[in-house]
Amino acid sequence: MEDSVDQHVARWATFWKDEPAFAPEVEGALVRMKHIQRWIDRADLSIFTEGFTPQDFKTLHVLMVQPWPTEATPAQLAEAANVTRAAMTSRLDRLAEAGLITRQMDGADRRRILVRPTQEGRKMWNKYIFKGMAVDQRALRGLSVEELGQLNGLLRKVLLALEE
Secondary structure (H helix, E strand, C coil): CCCHHHHHHHHHHHHCCCCCCCCHHHHHHHHHHHHHHHHHHHHHHHHCCCCCCHHHHHHHHHHHHCCCCCCECHHHHHHHHCCCHHHHHHHHHHHHHCCCEEEEECCCCCCCEEEEECHHHHHHHHHHHHHHHHHHHHHCCCCCHHHHHHHHHHHHHHHHHHHC
């Protein structure tokens, strides 16, 4: 059984038939991973409704899963989301206007602002985290649980080699 990537690899293998630097197995694996990620990214975008954006979700997500007890400073959130502090301020403004977070002065240090999710923010995060899980599971539905275990083992091996 062939997929569209097999055709891509075959075309380049013919073009570079005398080039030892071309590795068809590497090309095939990486292009397939990119296609899968692009499919997931597009499917993820389609789940956002009600004016709620992927950036809104990511901001709520880092607030909900960060190591502090359901509160964080804007600077901590900016670092966790890998965005500038100015970008985080803009995101937090949107979420506060929507009633999804609160920002309050820290009682112990009045220079610090603490961001917390509201009950509505928790509900919104919960709604979209499960929609995202459904997208992810749909993307990998062609694999059995055993095959997913094998895939995870192989990807772990690749990642460990990159982290050395």
